[in-house]
Amino acid sequence: MKALLIILLVIVILFVLLFTIYMFNLDMKFMTYVVAPILEKHYDKIDRNQYL
Amino acid sequence: MTEPMINPVNRPGDKNLGKLFNGGKVMKRREWRGFKDTMYDFFRWLKIWGILINVSMGKGFVKALFRYRWLANYLAVPHMIDKNTLGQRGETLRITRTAIDFVVKEMAQIVKDNNRADIRCGNDKKLSNRSVLCDENGMTAFMMGFPTLNSAQREVVTLFSANLINQNCATHYIDVAQQYGIPGDVCPMPETELGISIEDDFAVFGKCAVQINTTCDGSMMGNGLIAKRLEREYHIPTFQLAAPIRFKNDDVQAYAAEDIKKAIAFVEEHTGAKWDWDYYFECAKRVNITTRNRWEWLDVNSTDYPQFVGSVFCLYNDTNYMGNCGKSAVFPTIDAKIMQLVKKGLENKTMLGQQYRHRCLVWGVQSHYLFDLLYWMINCWGVVPLSDMLSMVIDREIAEVDTPENREQAYYDMAYLTENMIMRNHTHGGYEALLDEMWKYCEMLGADMIMLWEHIACKALTGMHGIFEEQARERGIHLVWVQHDLCDPRIANRQSIRDQFNLYMRTVMREEPLDPSLEVIDDNNMW
Numbered sequence: 366m367k368a369l370l371i372i373l374l375v376i377v378i379l380f381v382l383l384f385t386i387y388m389f390n391l392d393m394k395f396m397t398y399v400v401a402p403i404l405e406k407h408y409d410k411i412d413r414n415q416y417l
Numbered sequence: 418m419t420e421p422m423i424n425p426v427n428r429p430g431d432k433n434l435g436k437l438f439n440g441g442k443v444m445k446r447r448e449w450r451g452f453k454d455t456m457y458d459f460f461r462w463l464k465i466w467g468i469l470i471n472v473s474m475g476k477g478f479v480k481a482l483f484r485y486r487w488l489a490n491y492l493a494v495p496h497m498i499d500k501n502t503l504g505q506r507g508e509t510l511r512i513t514r515t516a517i518d519f520v521v522k523e524m525a526q527i528v529k530d531n532n533r534a535d536i537r538c539g540n541d542k543k544l545s546n547r548s549v550l551c552d553e554n555g556m557t558a559f560m561m562g563f564p565t566l567n568s569a570q571r572e573v574v575t576l577f578s579a580n581l582i583n584q585n586c587a588t589h590y591i592d593v594a595q596q597y598g599i600p601g602d603v604c605p606m607p608e609t610e611l612g613i614s615i616e617d618d619f620a621v622f623g624k625c626a627v628q629i630n631t632t633c634d635g636s637m638m639g640n641g642l643i644a645k646r647l648e649r650e651y652h653i654p655t656f657q658l659a660a661p662i663r664f665k666n667d668d669v670q671a672y673a674a675e676d677i678k679k680a681i682a683f684v685e686e687h688t689g690a691k692w693d694w695d696y697y698f699e700c701a702k703r704v705n706i707t708t709r710n711r712w713e714w715l716d717v718n719s720t721d722y723p724q725f726v727g728s729v730f731c732l733y734n735d736t737n738y739m740g741n742c743g744k745s746a747v748f749p750t751i752d753a754k755i756m757q758l759v760k761k762g763l764e765n766k767t768m769l770g771q772q773y774r775h776r777c778l779v780w781g782v783q784s785h786y787l788f789d790l791l792y793w794m795i796n797c798w799g800v801v802p803l804s805d806m807l808s809m810v811i812d813r814e815i816a817e818v819d820t821p822e823n824r825e826q827a828y829y830d831m832a833y834l835t836e837n838m839i840m841r842n843h844t845h846g847g848y849e850a851l852l853d854e855m856w857k858y859c860e861m862l863g864a865d866m867i868m869l870w871e872h873i874a875c876k877a878l879t880g881m882h883g884i885f886e887e888q889a890r891e892r893g894i895h896l897v898w899v900q901h902d903l904c905d906p907r908i909a910n911r912q913s914i915r916d917q918f919n920l921y922m923r924t925v926m927r928e929e930p931l932d933p934s935l936e937v938i939d940d941n942n943m944w
Contacts, residue, residue, distance in 0.1 A: 387459050390499075392466070393443040396492040397944065408486040414617045417597040417642060 421799060422721065422773040428506050430454065434796055435934025442943055443496055454506050461514050465495055465521060472525045477532035477539025484537055485618055490579040490586045491528065493944040494521060497582040500789040501729050504796040508762035509769050512725050512755055516733040519751045523736055524578045531571055534622035545622040549684055550653065553577055553610065554636050554841075555629030557742045558834040559658070559680045561704075562697035563690050570740055571620050576609050577785070580904050581732070583944045584786030584911070587904035590616065599638075604874050605904040607639035614643040625687035626655040627680055632840040633875070656683040664836035665846045673832035694819055697827060700743030701817040704834070707737050708811050710752045717763050718803045719862045723776075724762040725755060726769065726802050727791040731783065734808045735839055742834065772931055774799035775895070778859050780806045781870030781878050782840055784901035787911050790918075794868070797915075797935040798922050803862040806870075807839045809854070844875075852881060852888070859894060866895040868918070873902045873909065897921045910941045 386392055429451025431437070437444045449455055469491070472478065482488050498521070502513050533539035534548055547565060551557050553572030560568040579586040590612030591605055597615055599608055613619050626647055628640040644655040658680045661669035681692055711734060714725045733755075741748055761767075779791060779802045791802040815830035816823040836842070843850050859867060869885065871878050878885070882898075889896035899917045902908035919936055922928050930936045 383463065384459060387447060387462050388449075388455075389446050390444055393493060393496045393499075397442045400492055401489055404482070404489045405486075407483060408489070411484070415593065415597075415615055417615055 424768040424771050428771060433934040434504055434932060435938055438938045438940050440939040440942060444499060447499060448503065450506055454510055457510065461518060462495060465498060465518065468522055468525045469494060472529050475529040475532055476541060477535060480538040481532040481535065486589060487575045487579050487586060487618065490583040493582050496944050501792065503792055504770060508724065508758050508767045512758045513729045515751065515754050515758065517729045520732055520736045523740065524574060527570055527574050530567060530569065531574060531620045535620035536622060546624050547688065548623040549688065550623040550626035552627060552629040554632045554838065556739050556834045556838050558831040559627065559677055561700040561742055561744065561831065562692040562694065563684065564693055564696040566688060566690050569623055572610055573740065575613055575619060580785040581788055584906045588907060591905055602874055604633060604635040605902060607635040609904055611639040611642055614646050621651050623653055625684065626653050627658055628655055629658045629660065631660055631838045654687055656680055660836045662845050663847060665850060670829060670832065673836060674828035677828050677831045677835065694824060698817055698819045701815050703743035703749055705814040705817055706749050706752060708814055710756060714759055715804060717759055720763065722763050722766050722768065723801055723803055724759040728788040731805050731808045734810060738810055739839060769801060770795040770799060772799040773801050774928065775866040776862065776864045777802050777866040777868050778804060778862055778864040779868045780855050782844065782872050782875060782903065783807065783870050784914065785904050786906045787901065787914050790914065793935060797930050797932050799931050800866060803864055806843050809858055810839050810842055811837055848881065852884060868897045868899060871898050871900045873900055912937060912941055
């Protein structure tokens with residue numbers, strides 16, 4: 366019974382957490398303002414073998 | 418339409434959708450669609466993240482992420498889906514999500530294979546040796562008889578789908594191409610492909626490549642230079658499949674079929690694979706299922722209660738015909754799910770928005786960075802986009818029974834599919850294909866308005882501007898021109914495109930928006 370309650374609690378906490386991320390668009394905000402700028406800076410530093 | 422159709426159902430959730438935009442790169446928050454639909458969308462969102470995480474676990478992903486600029490665009494896949502489901506409820510939301518989620522799944526597989534086979538990342542030689550690089554702007558019909566080969570569409574994931582996700586994804590590569598003297602007034606799509614090649618930012622793999630002259634001369638220009646790099650630097654032999662321009666003429670069909678035979682022979686020679694007629698006719702059956710279903714959806718769209726419309730309708734057709742061409746056994750099951758929802762929506766008389774004022778046919782090549790405009794038209798002005806030019810693609814079934822006569826007919830059928838590739842079947846083939854067929858579909862769908870995308874750099878429609886207007890006047894059809902630059906939002910940004918539509922609706926139609934918060938949206942900085 367206790368184990369079941371713990372599982373239920375974990376599911377509820379997980380649901381609240383994920384739904385908050387979903388509703389407030391936190392996944393896209395994180396990707397946009399944290400991950401993308403780091404990657405863009407990195408791409409600019411790579412030497413490219415450019416020719417026509 | 419003389420009288421507007423009012424939706425008798427009170428649509429739950431957010432009413433003023435413009436408040437979701439605040440000038441940032443993403444929406445302020447996600448749309449509240451009422452409890453049931455929000456929960457549905459939430460669980461679909463989880464599923465999308467599941468697909469994305471699966472791709473990131475694939476061989477070569479980390480190396481690819483730190484090597485290829487275009488791959489970072491895929492961080493914003495959920496945002497692309499949000500744009501394309503804005504304002505949707507009930508069956509409409511479910512139809513769109515079923516279709517676009519499957520398109521995402523297909524694209525994810527292509528990205529995964531790309532990373533895995535790429536010599537710089539996963540370096541899976543086995544996969545690379547059974548891969549044939551297929552041109553982005555072509556049907557993969559010539560691969561319908563090779564069950565063991567991978568039709569690798571590296572250009573699709575590098576540019577096409579990336580541009581649906583991030584409006585600015587092409588600009589860096591356009592600038593690279595222009596630094597090397599490519600003029601700025603060619604179509605930004607082949608120009609971007611060329612820029613990617615010049616910068617050496619395509620994944621490198623494959624036993625051979627097949628390039629196709631569709632859609633245009635810009636594409637031919639880019640293909641020559643891309644082939645040069647493929648052949649001289651990476652030793653990947655490249656075949657040029659040249660589909661006839663006046664493809665409606667009978668006297669070009671024997672040539673077109675012969676060219677398909679040569680492409681197949683080329684693939685056989687370089688991969689060692691043998692053409693399998695059983696597999697070809699299996700694929701042909703699935704192509705016909707696609708065609709029958711699409712026509713049934715269009716029949717529904719010609720009623721008072723259209724169900725499957727907009728950019729996702731187009732995108733789903735693109736994926737199903739061009740990339741898939743009957744090769745995926747999963748598509749018919751997705752088609753069946755969508756059909757079930759479409760029938761349910763029709764039965765329930767589900768409306769896509771709060772009001773229908775006009776029934777609109779969308780013509781011309783659509784802007785990738787504002788692909789979701791078609792849903793905006795419904796939400797902001799009550800204009801229903803019944804179908805678009807790129808979805809009016811294949812109008813007859815192909816031979817699907819294995820007989821000696823049909824084996825010969827099959828080459829003509831593959832040529833027919835290739836000639837009618839989505840972006841060319843109405844922009845090539847003379848004015849009958851571009852103009853006369855537009856009126857035919859306009860009548861079939863019962864449209865009272867046409868929205869004409871005018872691609873500035875393409876110029877395909879520009880020469881016939883006056884004829885379009887003259888004939889629209891004769892027929893009493895409202896014609897709205899909307900200029901864009903396909904992949905380059907710096908030439909015509911999102912709001913300047915919407916402004917053209919707003920201006921027509923206010924000055925010519927003398928109408929007020931249904932949702933005034935959407936008339937001007939601060940989304941020019943968005944992905």
